[in-house]
Each structure stands twice: as structure tokens, then as C-alpha cells.
Amino acid sequence: MTGCLSRILKTGLALVMLATVTGPLPAPAVTPEEMLADPALESRARALSKQLRCLVCQNQSIDDSDAELARDLRVEVRKQLATGASDAEILATLRETYGDYVLLNPPVSPGTYILWGAPVVILLGGLAIMLAWRRRREDDAAMIADDEAAPASPAASLDRHVALALASLVMAASLGLYLVLGRADLPARPLAERGAEIAAAATQAQQAASDRGAALQQARAAATETPDDVGAWLRLAMAAAASTDSATEIMALEQAERLTGGDPAIRAMRAEAMARAADGQVTIPARELIAGILAVKPAEPRALYLSGLAAYQDEDYAAAVGIWRRLQTLSPPDAPWMTLLAENIADAARSAGIDPDSVNPGPDADAVADAATMTEVERAAMIAGMVEGLAARLADEPGDVAGWRRLIRAYRVLERPEDLQAALIGLADAIPGNIDAQLSALEHMVVARLEAGFVEASQRLLDRVEVLDPNRPEGIYISGHFARQAGDTDRARALWEDLYARLPANAPIAPQLRKAIDDL
Amino acid sequence: MTRADGSRTGRLRLSFIIPLAGFLILAAFATVALMATLRGERDMSQLPSAMVGKPAPAIMLPSLLDEGQTISPGDFAGRAFLVNVFASWCAPCRAEAPALELLARDIPIMGIAYKDRPEDSRKFLADYGNPFATIGIDRDGDAGMKWGVYGVPETFLVGADGTILLRHAGPIDRRVLDELLLPANRELP
Numbered sequence: 198m199t200g201c202l203s204r205i206l207k208t209g210l211a212l213v214m215l216a217t218v219t220g221p222l223p224a225p226a227v228t229p230e231e232m233l234a235d236p237a238l239e240s241r242a243r244a245l246s247k248q249l250r251c252l253v254c255q256n257q258s259i260d261d262s263d264a265e266l267a268r269d270l271r272v273e274v275r276k277q278l279a280t281g282a283s284d285a286e287i288l289a290t291l292r293e294t295y296g297d298y299v300l301l302n303p304p305v306s307p308g309t310y311i312l313w314g315a316p317v318v319i320l321l322g323g324l325a326i327m328l329a330w331r332r333r334r335e336d337d338a339a340m341i342a343d344d345e346a347a348p349a350s351p352a353a354s355l356d357r358h359v360a361l362a363l364a365s366l367v368m369a370a371s372l373g374l375y376l377v378l379g380r381a382d383l384p385a386r387p388l389a390e391r392g393a394e395i396a397a398a399a400t401q402a403q404q405a406a407s408d409r410g411a412a413l414q415q416a417r418a419a420a421t422e423t424p425d426d427v428g429a430w431l432r433l434a435m436a437a438a439a440s441t442d443s444a445t446e447i448m449a450l451e452q453a454e455r456l457t458g459g460d461p462a463i464r465a466m467r468a469e470a471m472a473r474a475a476d477g478q479v480t481i482p483a484r485e486l487i488a489g490i491l492a493v494k495p496a497e498p499r500a501l502y503l504s505g506l507a508a509y510q511d512e513d514y515a516a517a518v519g520i521w522r523r524l525q526t527l528s529p530p531d532a533p534w535m536t537l538l539a540e541n542i543a544d545a546a547r548s549a550g551i552d553p554d555s556v557n558p559g560p561d562a563d564a565v566a567d568a569a570t571m572t573e574v575e576r577a578a579m580i581a582g583m584v585e586g587l588a589a590r591l592a593d594e595p596g597d598v599a600g601w602r603r604l605i606r607a608y609r610v611l612e613r614p615e616d617l618q619a620a621l622i623g624l625a626d627a628i629p630g631n632i633d634a635q636l637s638a639l640e641h642m643v644v645a646r647l648e649a650g651f652v653e654a655s656q657r658l659l660d661r662v663e664v665l666d667p668n669r670p671e672g673i674y675i676s677g678h679f680a681r682q683a684g685d686t687d688r689a690r691a692l693w694e695d696l697y698a699r700l701p702a703n704a705p706i707a708p709q710l711r712k713a714i715d716d717l
Numbered sequence: 718m719t720r721a722d723g724s725r726t727g728r729l730r731l732s733f734i735i736p737l738a739g740f741l742i743l744a745a746f747a748t749v750a751l752m753a754t755l756r757g758e759r760d761m762s763q764l765p766s767a768m769v770g771k772p773a774p775a776i777m778l779p780s781l782l783d784e785g786q787t788i789s790p791g792d793f794a795g796r797a798f799l800v801n802v803f804a805s806w807c808a809p810c811r812a813e814a815p816a817l818e819l820l821a822r823d824i825p826i827m828g829i830a831y832k833d834r835p836e837d838s839r840k841f842l843a844d845y846g847n848p849f850a851t852i853g854i855d856r857d858g859d860a861g862m863k864w865g866v867y868g869v870p871e872t873f874l875v876g877a878d879g880t881i882l883l884r885h886a887g888p889i890d891r892r893v894l895d896e897l898l899l900p901a902n903r904e905l906p
Contacts, residue, residue: 252867265832266867269858294865296767319739326736356733367740596815629818629846 242275250301409440427456443474461490465499479507481607496527514549598627614645622654632665639675686717766884773875774863778853788851797905799826800873804833805841807869809888814845816889821848828852831861831869
């Protein structure tokens with residue numbers, strides 16, 4: 198019995214030592230400027246912080262966490278300490294607003310009886326089982342003494358095997374679960390010790406930004422000085438790209454394109470700049486540009502990459518894999534984009550649920566040439582297909598402002614006024630506080646004479662314009678127009694007279710407005 | 718064999734079945750919780766709120782829209798209202814703007830511009846719409862702490878008697894709107 202006890206003690210000791218070695222190291226996140234001057238108060242603040250949960254990280258105390266909310270709570274604790282509040286009072290006020298959850302040690306309450314009670318119950322249950330087993334062993338001993346020749350009970354040995362198998366199963370299952378879901382997180386890196394590192398990074402970033410600005414200025418000056426030098430425009434484009442000035446970049450590339458008579462590589466760079474300007478979305482104009490480039494030069498790598506990206510963004514993952522695989526086979530094995538390309542292919546293949554190697558690496562040069570000679574009708578059908586997909590997606594996600602802008606551009610190109618009108622209204626509804634969006638939807642309605650089809654929407658947009666800026670001339674004119682449409686001539690006259698009075702006498706539209714008022 | 722054997726298997730079965738049953742019960746609980754989490758029905762980041770059932774904190778805040786004025790939940794005395802804690806730097810706040818616009822037709826909304834520069838808040842409202850009846854500036858997040866806010870956006874429903882009836886942390890999406898806020902709004906007396 199003493200041997201057994203000492204074994205238990207040794208195992209326990211080993212477990213405690215293991216926990217000490219592998220457990221999280223204390224790593225406070227408190228920063229020097231938060232600290233209180235009074236060391237006694239500060240040490241109470243630290244002690245309290247260790248008992249409070251960071252509600253956004255959930256398994257760290259606010260003493261350990263770099264999260265913004267944790268910082269706020271640390272400051273709050275110190276604020277209250279400075280007013281002379283007791284530890285218990287501080288914990289109580291925080292519990293009042295954030296609930297029991299803010300305490301890392303949950304209080305005993307009806308909701309936590311199971312939590313606190315379970316270990317006791319399990320311990321008592323274990324003791325009971327141990328006692329039962331010991332009693333059985335004594336019974337066995339007594340029985341063997343009774344009957345020397347009794348064979349080992351087959352039922353008992355079966356039970357032992359079942360128990361052993363079950364225990365192994367549980368251990369294997371927990372190990373499996375850990376391998377699937379478990380993750381040993383990195384230890385905390387307290388903010389306090391990284392102050393110098395962060396400051397250095399900030400100065401460096403600032404320095405780099407001002408360097409880029411200077412380089413852009415220089416490149417702009419050089420390009421204006423030698424407007425016939427392709428290299429100067431390309432350098433300007435690169436400097437603008439580094440400063441994320443897409444407008445300048447696209448302008449410079451257009452100049453370079455003009456000088457080279459539409460070099461496919463430069464056009465592809467422009468397509469890429471257009472996509473970058475649209476938050477990485479390959480817009481419809483960019484797609485048309487890409488289609489044009491691939492028609493001339495089917496192996497243009499940048500255009501191929503963007504065309505794959507366009508397919509990916511249309512959620513046509515199989516096509517994306519095909520196009521990117523083709524780019525892979527066309528590129529030299531040490532091309533700088535190979536790593537990114539391989540990652541993209543893997544990603545698209547996963548989304549499509551296919552094995553990338555099973556995909557034929559894209560259409561060959563002939564097929565692309567065929568696509569280039571697509572008739573105008575086929576091409577229009579292809580673009581219309583892309584647009585339908587976008588419109589369907591926006592019906593589900595009406596808040597996607599960039600999507601509405603793309604759709605509006607597409608409908609303008611395709612000359613579909615009614616769809617364009619609906620898209621303009623969609624954008625106006627997505628950004629109801631933007632008066633220009635409201636006005637441009639209304640203006641198009643007036644110009645395209647679509648008022649009858651969108652009565653409800655026009656009322657909604659007019660109401661918003663009225664609220665946002667009742668003095669906007671365009672808004673007043675359009676309100677008058679709709680009043681006239683509705684047969685409310687008096688209101689229309691009042692609005693337009695008001696507008697006429699605001700116009701400077703020499704405004705070009707003044708005579709037209711006068712005539713419209715007189716015609717009422 | 719004799720009587721001793723019979724009583725032994727009885728005890729043995731009990732000592733085997735009790736821990737097994739305990740284990741199975743625990744495993745069942747864990748499985749249910751794990752499956753709900755994996756299916757997205759149980760959100761670990763949705764914490765229980767201690768503020769539900771308590772009076773709305775009566776904090777005066779400088780008004781964002783009328784400079785020099787102050788706003789407080791008392792402005793809505795006798796009426797139910799929503800409180801939405803937002804910030805221009807918070808991307809989900811943009812996503813929930815249309816939902817708030819919809820809610821504003823039925824119920825006034827008090828905005829709290831949490832840890833945001835007033836000029837940024839105004840720009841945000843110009844871009845994404847202003848569904849708010851009043852907006853308070855909470856420059857350093859003090860009011861947010863009184864409301865028990867731990868991340869923007871958060872939305873509270875306050876009854877006509879000034880008691881917090883409901884709290885939702887995170888953006889208001891279609892599901893939250895249809896299953897939580899609109900029904901709660903309908904059930905108001």
C-alpha cells in the first residue's frame with residue numbers, strides 16, 4: 198500500500214512539474230504610461246487585472262492581453278483605484294456591466310453549480326469505485342482461500358479487457374480530436390517590450406512614404422519634360438503604383454501605350470492597374486482590354502493571369518484553374534510569379550473541388566485565337582453572361598457598393614437603359630446618405646424618360662435628396678420635373694421659380710428654365 | 718458457483734456502468750456543443766450580456782449633429798428606442814447601414830460614435846446614410862464601457878420604461894433583422 202501511495206505521489210509531482218514547464222509564462226501587457234505612480238495601488242491594479250477576462254480574446258486576462266478593450270479595462274480599474282474604491286467594489290462594478298463572464302474565476306451561483314460541483318462528484322465517484330474494487334479483491338482472496346482450485350473467472354477477465362479497450366479508445370479519440378482541432382498558440386508578446394520595435398517600424402514606414410512621394414514627383418517631372426520617352430512614362434507608372442496613385446498610373450500607361458502603338462505588355466499593365474484601382478476586382482472594361490490583348494498575343498502572362506482572376510471572381514473556378522495552369526506551362530520555371538500562381542491554382546481547385554492536375558492547361562493558342570475572332574454577337578453574349586451573374590449576386594448582397602458601380606459601368610457599355618436605371622437605384626439605396634448617388638439615379642430617370650416605371654423609387658430618392666440638401670440646384674430642378682409629371686403644376690412652378698431666382702443671370706441654362714416655367 | 722459469484726458480478730457491473738454512463742453523458746454534451754459550433758448555430762463570441770434587464774445608463778454625451786448640445790437616453794423618455802454603437806473605422810458597421818435604415822422607419826435609433834473622430838463619423842454618415850435620431854460622441858469609449866460594449870457594432874433595444882430589453886453584438890444581418898430585432902420590435906407594447 199505504501200508503495201502504491203508513493204507511486205501516486207511521484208506521478209502527481211511529475212504532472213505538476215510538467216504543467217509548470219509547459220504552462221503559459223506570465224507576460225503582462227500593461228504599458229508604462231498606464232501605470233499608477235503609487236506602487237501599492239499599481240500592484241493592486243495588477244492583481245485585479247489578472248482576475249479579469251479580456252472579453253474579446255476570452256481566454257486571456259486583461260493583464261496579458263494587448264487588445265484595445267483590455268487596455269480600456271486596465272485604465273478603468275486604475276481610475277477606480279485612484280478614487281479609493283476597494284478591490285471588491287471594482288470587481289462588482291465591472292460584473293454589473295459585463296456580467297460574471299468578466300471574472301476569470303466564475304462565482305458559485307445556480308448557473309455554475311455543475312461547474313464547481315463536478316470535480317467533487319467525480320472525485321467521490323472515483324473513491325467509491327476504488328473502494329468497490331478493493332472489496333471485490335478481498336472477496337476474491339477469501340474465495341481462493343475457500344476453493345484453491347477455482348479457475349480465474351472468465352467474466353472478470355472479459356470485463357478487464359473491455360475496460361482496457363475502452364480506455365485506449367478514449368485516449369486515441371482525444372488524441373485524434375486534438376490533432377484535428379487543437380492548436381498550441383504562440384506565447385504572448387507584451388506590448389510594453391515592443392515599444393521601440395513599433396516606433397522604429399512607424400518611422401521607417403513614414404520615411405518610405407515620403408521617399409515614394411519624392412520619387413513620384415521626380416518621375417512626373419521627367420515624363421512631362423520628355424513626353425516622347427516611353428521609359429519616362431513607364432517609370433512614372435511604376436512610381437505611381439508604389440504610391441498607390443492609380444489615376445496617375447493609368448494615365449502614364451496610356452501615354453506609354455500611345456507611344457508604342459498599343460504594346461500588349463503595356464496594355465496588360467494598364468488592365469492590372471485598372472483592377473487594382475477597383476479594389477482588385479477585374480472590372481468589365483478591364484476584361485474587354487484583356488480580351489483584346491489575348492487576341493493579339495495569346496501568351497501575354499499578365500493578361501492571362503488577370504483573365505484567370507476574372508474567372509475566379511465570377512466563381513468559375515474550373516476555368517480559373519485552366520487559365521492559370523496554362524500560364525504555368527508557358528512561364529519559365531523560375532518566373533517570380535510562380536509561387537503565387539501555384540497558391541492561386543490550389544485555392545481555385547479547392548473551391549471547385551477538383552484536382553488541379555486533372556485540368557487541361559487551358560485552351561491552346563488556336564482556341565484563344567478562335568475566341569478573338571468571336572463574332573460581335575458572341576462576344577456580347579459572353580459579356581451579358583458575366584453581367585447577369587453580377588446582377589444576381591447583387592440581388593442577394595445589396596450592400597456591395599463596388600459591385601453596383603461595376604454593374605452600372607457594364608450597363609452603360611451595353612446600352613441597357615432600364616437595367617442601368619435599376620442598378621443606379623440599387624447603388625443609391627446602398628449608400629442612402631450620398632446625395633450624388635441619389636441625384637445621378639434621378640437624372641438618368643429624367644434623361645431616359647423612365648419615370649413611369651420607377652415611381653416608388655423616384656419618390657424615395659427625392660425624399661432623401663430633400664433631407665440631405667434641400668438647396669442643391671439639381672435636386673430642386675428634378676423635384677420640379679417630377680411635380681410637373683404628377684400634374685402638380687403649382688408646385689413645379691414654385692420650385693423652378695425658386696431655382697431660377699438662385700441662378701446667376703448669365704447661367705447658360707437660365708433661358709431654358711425660363712421657357713420651361715412659361716410652358717407650364 | 719455460489720452466492721458470492723452472483724453478488725460479485727452485480728457489483729462489478731455497477732462499478733463499470735457508473736463511470737461509463739458519466740463519460741457518455743459528458744461526451745454527449747461535448748458532441749452537441751461541438752456540432753452546434755461547427756454548424757455555426759452556436760457562436761463562441763456571443764457572450765451573455767449582463768445589461769439586459771437593467772436600466773439604460775443615463776450618460777450625457779456631446780451631440781455629433783448639433784454642436785454644443787448634449788444627448789442622453791432620457792431624450793426618448795416614454796418611448797422604446799434602439800441604441801447602436803458604431804464607428805467609421807468599423808467595416809461591419811458599413812454592412813449594417815441598410816438594416817438600420819430599415820429599422821429607423823419603425824423605431825428611433827440613438828447612435829453612439831465609439832472611439833471615433835467626429836469628422837470621420839460625419840463622413841461615415843454622409844457615405845452610408847444617417848438612420849439615427851440622435852448621435853452622441855463617445856471619443857474615448859467611456860460610454861461604451863458603461864453600456865458593457867466590447868466591440869462595435871453593438872445594438873441594444875431599450876423599452877419605453879428605459880430598461881434594456883435586448884442586446885446584439887456584431888453587425889445586423891438579414892437573419893438578425895428578421896429573427897431578432899423586427900420580432901422584438903413588434904412585441905413592444
